[in-house]
Amino acid sequence: MYLRTLLGLGLLVTASAQAAESTAVYHYGMPLDIAKVVQMSEPDTRLCDVVQASMVYLDSAGQQHTLQYLKLAQACSDQG
Numbered sequence: 001m002y003l004r005t006l007l008g009l010g011l012l013v014t015a016s017a018q019a020a021e022s023t024a025v026y027h028y029g030m031p032l033d034i035a036k037v038v039q040m041s042e043p044d045t046r047l048c049d050v051v052q053a054s055m056v057y058l059d060s061a062g063q064q065h066t067l068q069y070l071k072l073a074q075a076c077s078d079q080g
């Protein structure tokens with residue numbers, strides 16, 4: 001579990017360095033202006049767990065933004 005956490009943190013740091021300068025972290029009730037979703041990603045895991053995902057999107061003015069948010073891993077949906 002500790003190794004998985006470190007690996008996930010390492011991926012987030014790498015992704016943050018490659019992302020646009022201003023990466024927002026979503027909080028409940030935050031107003032969003034999303035005109036088009038460009039990319040959505042999350043860490044790969046086989047466990048049903050909460051993961052930090054990211055979304056790259058364009059706002060109504062055509063500006064690109066990156067948003068990080070928490071969600072249940074895709075594995076939660078795949079386990080049926």
